[in-house]
Amino acid sequence: MFYREAGQFKTSYKADQALFPILQDRIGMAVILIIAFVVIPAFANDFFLTSIMIPFLVFALAAIGLNILTGYCGQLSLGTGAFMGVGAYAAYKLTSIFPDANVIVMVLVSGVFSAAIGAVFGLPSLRIKGLYLAVTTLAAQFFLEWCFIRIPWLYNYNASGAIEVPRREMFGFIVTGAEALPITRYFVVLCITAGIAYLMANVLRGRIGRSWMMIRDMDIAAELMGVRPLRTKLMAFAVSSYICGVAGAMMVFFWLNAAEPSSYSIRLSFQILFMVILGGLGSLGGAFMGAAFIWILPVLLKFVPGLLGIDIAAETVEHATFMIVGALIIFFLIAEPHGFARLWQIAKQKLRVWPFPY
Amino acid sequence: MRDFKQLAIGAAVAVGVGLTGVMAPAAQAQDSNYVPLLTYRTGPYAGSGIHIANGMHDYLKMLNERDGGIGGVKLELEECETGYNAQKGVECYEATKGKGALVYNPYSTGITLQLIPKASVDKIPVLSMGYGLSAAADGNVFPWVFNVPDTYWDGASVVIKYIGQQEGGLENLKGKKIGYIFLDAGYGREPIPLLEQLAEKYGFELLQYAVPGAEMQNQSSQWLNVRRDRPDYMVMWGWGAMNPTAIKEAVKIRFPMDKFIGVWWSAGDDDAAAGGDGAKGYKAMNFSGVGSDFPALADIQEHVIDAGLSSTDAASVGGTLYNRGVLNSVIIAEGIRTAQELTGKKVITGEDMRMGLEALDLDEARLEELGLKGFAHPMKVTCEDHAGSHPVFIQQWNGEKWQQASDWIEPMTDLVRPLLEAAAKEYAEKNAPWPARTEPCPN
Numbered sequence: 001m002f003y004r005e006a007g008q009f010k011t012s013y014k015a016d017q018a019l020f021p022i023l024q025d026r027i028g029m030a031v032i033l034i035i036a037f038v039v040i041p042a043f044a045n046d047f048f049l050t051s052i053m054i055p056f057l058v059f060a061l062a063a064i065g066l067n068i069l070t071g072y073c074g075q076l077s078l079g080t081g082a083f084m085g086v087g088a089y090a091a092y093k094l095t096s097i098f099p100d101a102n103v104i105v106m107v108l109v110s111g112v113f114s115a116a117i118g119a120v121f122g123l124p125s126l127r128i129k130g131l132y133l134a135v136t137t138l139a140a141q142f143f144l145e146w147c148f149i150r151i152p153w154l155y156n157y158n159a160s161g162a163i164e165v166p167r168r169e170m171f172g173f174i175v176t177g178a179e180a181l182p183i184t185r186y187f188v189v190l191c192i193t194a195g196i197a198y199l200m201a202n203v204l205r206g207r208i209g210r211s212w213m214m215i216r217d218m219d220i221a222a223e224l225m226g227v228r229p230l231r232t233k234l235m236a237f238a239v240s241s242y243i244c245g246v247a248g249a250m251m252v253f254f255w256l257n258a259a260e261p262s263s264y265s266i267r268l269s270f271q272i273l274f275m276v277i278l279g280g281l282g283s284l285g286g287a288f289m290g291a292a293f294i295w296i297l298p299v300l301l302k303f304v305p306g307l308l309g310i311d312i313a314a315e316t317v318e319h320a321t322f323m324i325v326g327a328l329i330i331f332f333l334i335a336e337p338h339g340f341a342r343l344w345q346i347a348k349q350k351l352r353v354w355p356f357p358y
Numbered sequence: 359m360r361d362f363k364q365l366a367i368g369a370a371v372a373v374g375v376g377l378t379g380v381m382a383p384a385a386q387a388q389d390s391n392y393v394p395l396l397t398y399r400t401g402p403y404a405g406s407g408i409h410i411a412n413g414m415h416d417y418l419k420m421l422n423e424r425d426g427g428i429g430g431v432k433l434e435l436e437e438c439e440t441g442y443n444a445q446k447g448v449e450c451y452e453a454t455k456g457k458g459a460l461v462y463n464p465y466s467t468g469i470t471l472q473l474i475p476k477a478s479v480d481k482i483p484v485l486s487m488g489y490g491l492s493a494a495a496d497g498n499v500f501p502w503v504f505n506v507p508d509t510y511w512d513g514a515s516v517v518i519k520y521i522g523q524q525e526g527g528l529e530n531l532k533g534k535k536i537g538y539i540f541l542d543a544g545y546g547r548e549p550i551p552l553l554e555q556l557a558e559k560y561g562f563e564l565l566q567y568a569v570p571g572a573e574m575q576n577q578s579s580q581w582l583n584v585r586r587d588r589p590d591y592m593v594m595w596g597w598g599a600m601n602p603t604a605i606k607e608a609v610k611i612r613f614p615m616d617k618f619i620g621v622w623w624s625a626g627d628d629d630a631a632a633g634g635d636g637a638k639g640y641k642a643m644n645f646s647g648v649g650s651d652f653p654a655l656a657d658i659q660e661h662v663i664d665a666g667l668s669s670t671d672a673a674s675v676g677g678t679l680y681n682r683g684v685l686n687s688v689i690i691a692e693g694i695r696t697a698q699e700l701t702g703k704k705v706i707t708g709e710d711m712r713m714g715l716e717a718l719d720l721d722e723a724r725l726e727e728l729g730l731k732g733f734a735h736p737m738k739v740t741c742e743d744h745a746g747s748h749p750v751f752i753q754q755w756n757g758e759k760w761q762q763a764s765d766w767i768e769p770m771t772d773l774v775r776p777l778l779e780a781a782a783k784e785y786a787e788k789n790a791p792w793p794a795r796t797e798p799c800p801n
Contacts (some may be wrong), residue, residue: 010408037522047456051449097786129491147541149570156788159551159781160491160544162471166789178475256448261545263444306436313669314437315399 016335020202036190039181049182052296054255058185058247059087059191059295061184064197065243068301070273071281072204073236074216078119079137080272082144083241084248085264086114089154091249092163096156103168103176106187107253117144118148119234119240126290141266147262163257166323176253185254187288192250196243201284203239212236278329280341289340293332298325390427390434391694391705393418394454396464401441402574403466403598406626406679410465411437413671414690416658417510419668421691423661428691429698431705438779451476460484460711461588461690467545469502477502477792481713482708485693487686488622488645494546496699496782497716497747501797504715506689507645507737507748509593511777512769514549514620514645516750518556519767520619521591532561537589539570539580539604542568546595551776553593559773565589574600579606594620602632611638616641619752624712627677630755637738638757642678643750646685646734650676653729655684677755678760684705692720700800716741735766741799745778746769 003024010016040053065082091110095103121140125133148154155163167177167350174180175188203209211232214222223229252259271294278291301321305312312320336343349358397411398404418433423461427433427456435459438450449467452463461479462484464470465745470490478485484503486494521536522528538553541545543774544581550566557564565587567580574596581604584592592613608618616639620629625642632639650656655675662668663675674680674717697706697714706714719741749766786792 045456047452051452055445087622158788159653160471160547162468162544162790164471164699167791178479256366256445256472257475258444260444260468260471262468262543265572299449302439302449314397314439318400318439318441339560 001351001354002260003348019198019205019228031153033194036194037325041186046182049186050255052299054182054189055251056185056291056295057189058251058255058292059272059275060097061193061196061250061290062244062247062272063279063291064200064284065240065247066272067276067279067282067287068212068243068286069236071286072209072216073212073233075122075233075236075239076134077137077240078134078266078269078273079140079144080120080244081264081266081268083114083118083171083244083262084251084268084272085148085261087111087243087245087248087297088164088252088259088264089148090114090245091253092156092165092188094170095166098165102170103253104170104192107192107246107249111217111242114168114245114248115238115242118244119238122237122241125233125237130350133158134297138266142270145261145265148205148264157158160260161256162260163252163255176257177258180254187252192246196246197284200243218281257278274329278339280339281338283339283341286341289344292326293328293340297328299327366796371658377549382662389705390432391460392434392436393461393545393690394450394457394459395437396440396443396447396450396462396469396731397437398440398465401443402441402571403442405628406598406601406623407442407465409677409679410683413680413685414463414687415683416662416675417654417684418672418691420654420658420662422664423667424657428641428694429470429704434695440464440466440469441479442466442468444472449471455480455482456556458707460694460708461715463487463686463690464490467543469546471544474500474503475789480708481712485686485689485715487689489680491785492745493778493785495743495747495778497739497741497744497791497793498594499782499797500744501716501741501795502712504739504744506718506739506744506746507735508769509620509745509747509752509774509778510545510548511552511774512745512747512771513643513750514552514772515556515592515774516767517593517619517621518553518560518762519770520752522560523525527572528672528694534591535565535587535589536562536586536727537565537567537584537592539567539569539584539592539594540576541574541600542570542595545597547593548642550681551781552774555773555777563778564786569596569600571602574598575603577603577607581611581613584608584613584653587610592618594618594624594626596620596629601629604641605629605633605637608640608792609633616640616754619643622646622750625678625753625760627674627679627760630760635731635757637755641752641763642760644678644753644760645748645750646678646681647730648676648678648753648762650713652731652733653719654733655681658681658684670788681733685730688728688730689715691718691719692724693718694732712798715739716744741801743775747774 005022008023019027039136069075079329087110091107092112094106116117124136155161165176175184211227214227215232250322275290275294280286298321302317395414399411415749422432431557440450447464459482464473467490470486473484488506488508490505492511494503494505495509517612522531539577553564569577569580589646594604602644618640620642622643626645630640662734663670663672663799693711693714696717697710701710702711715740737746739746749768751762751766752764753760755761
């Protein structure tokens with residue numbers, strides 16, 4: 001009843017091929033965008049923006065990147081953290097080499113370096129599959145992390161070994177550095193994430209996306225039908241790494257302000273992988289839902305007792321958070337192995353037939 | 359199964375609704391001084407972090423219980439768990455800074471680096487006591503960051519000076535081999551530029567053994583190299599689980615323990631005890647009191663621990679790291695007291711706190727007044743020098759507890775200070791436009 005597409009006739013090819021062919025979806029998306037662009041900036045405090053929304057959007061973008069590779073093209077990767085790191089270090093080097101250039105352009109360009117390195121480490125995917133590929137991407141993770149520690153040129157020979165983001169302005173607004181207002185950084189991150197998500201939504205339902213899915217579902221059949229595995233797989237690696245690289249650069253430029261190599265460790269790779277698996281492989285919406293679950297829920301659990309005035313020791317909250325999040329992950333995966341995206345589909349189906357389920 | 363799925367959908371909706379609750383800004387009553395404590399009692403560094411956290415918490419709590427706070431105003435304490443993780447540290451910072459935080463003690467070089475640029479913007483000082491960015495000692499460039507009593511470079515120069523003393527003079531270091539084993543992070547790499555310079559100056563060979571953070575509990579390969587290279591002395595910059603592991607490995611290869619010297623963060627009781635009998639003779643630098651024989655610690659025992667207001671294990675009071683935490687809180691408390699005197703206000707702000715810390719003068723008489731005679735070397739902060747390069751002593755593990763093994767040793771200030779100033783200048787250039795100091799000098 002709430003989600004019924006009956007009676008919505010498409011009278012042109014354009015309407016039929018629209019990104020959101022159903023009216024309810026269009027309304028829902030408009031509401032989400034209004035909340036993101038108007039309601040949150042108007043009402044949220046600094047903590048909500050800097051510790052919840054900005055990291056959430058950064059992680060959501062990284063999860064979209066990994067989802068393209070793992071969810072749509074079927075190539076398991078454990079190197080996401082390192083590819084994000086490549087983006088961050090590239091953006092850092094670019095801003096120190098070209099101090100006057102627009103920082104957002106630098107962040108977007110830094111993804112190109114990440115894409116190139118991702119494509120190189122994607123080469124083994126032509127010969128090996130599944131878990132074996134996970135091992136070679138794991139090698140990428142360790143090798144790149146080693147580079148971040150061992151090549152002082154990457155962090156401009158800082159004694160601390162960390163990269164620190166300098167202050168940069170754009171159209172009179174300070175967008176990076178400690179003085180940048182959370183609201184400015186939020187809008188930058190939101191625009192980049194929303195823009196890339198929109199672009200990818202269109203790529204994925206076009207020829208390129210379909211060829212990735214063919215490779216995922218059965219690579220030999222895809223090859224017989226004229227999809228070139230070399231080009232397709234490497235393109236998936238490159239596109240995925242590009243998005244991860246942009247997310248990594250945003251992570252240090254608009255969220256953390258400074259990063260050590262340990263910020264891009266294997267922990268981050270797993271965190272993103274869990275977001276993808278929990279959100280739903282092969283779903284863009286799932287990437288957002290997974291990121292929300294893995295990032296926002298622990299933060300909420302950590303600070304909610306304090307806000308409610310309940311006095312619990314900090315370490316107890318930390319332990320409890322670990323246990324609750326862990327238990328919920330298991331619960332949701334048992335309830336629906338295909339992740340939140342599938343749960344949302346089931347919910348939509350229920351809304352469609354309500355109040356007369358059959 | 360269908361019910362299960364409905365439950366899952368319900369749970370997902372509940373999580374989504376819960377989100378909206380956080381958006382309400384937290385209001386704060388302003389009749390107390392709010393001190394957030396960034397601590398870590400979980401994760402791989404908890405072994406060191408718990409003692410520090412207990413020491414910091416207990417001393418401030420004791421002031422609340424015994425004196426009703428500082429200057430008649432209670433302290434409001436709040437711990438936030440960082441797990442030694444920079445991301446969580448920043449999250450804690452963002453969550454607590456709006457409540458009128460006076461000062462931050464990140465207890466992690468990584469978190470300190472993140473907070474340094476924010477400090478001048480949010481007008482909240484950062485007190486990184488004996489850690490963090492060495493260059494921050496230059497108060498003209500970093501008015502908001504304090505690293506009393508010493509920087510890592512001071513510490514490194516003291517180690518070399520002490521080794522020189524052992525060898526009968528710094529000139530005898532020529533041709534010696536000194537091994538440096540360190541946590542491969544900002545923290546462990548910080549002293550290397552100074553050690554390299556000293557190696558060149560005194561003609562000793564510096565051998566470096568990096569221990570990656572992820573593998574700090576497996577150091578056999580590094581110590582295999584140590585056995586091969588046969589250094590005359592070993593110097594360690596370790597933290598958390600790295601310390602006991604290194605000491606165990608040193609015992610295993612029969613390295614002479616009295617030639618193995620740790621930084622003040624490798625000076626925990628648990629660290630040394632892990633080596634068993636073989637660890638006897640292990641040395642470490644220290645700048646906070648040894649033992650629990652101080653009136654202030656007795657007050658902590660009486661007002662806080664016996665009253666059940668703390669999670670401290672009574673046996674750990676007086677341990678090196680516990681006392682380090684206490685000293686940290688003494689500096690916070692004295693900073694608040696000085697700020698109250700300077701401004702005449704009871705409830706102070708971060709800006710007042712900065713003035714208080716900059717005018718900090720913890721002399722012999724004041725330490726005695728606090729019930730901490732001999733607990734630390736008298737320390738003084740000036741507007742130019744936020745570290746002060748205070749003397750450090752060497753303590754030795756006798757198999758059961760730490761004992762002071764040397765007098766107070768002055769760092770090589772003449773060497774360290776120009777390096778600090780150059781590094782501060784470089785930091786400001788790399789992070790251009792770095793704000794110039796506009797804060798007035800209270801001294």
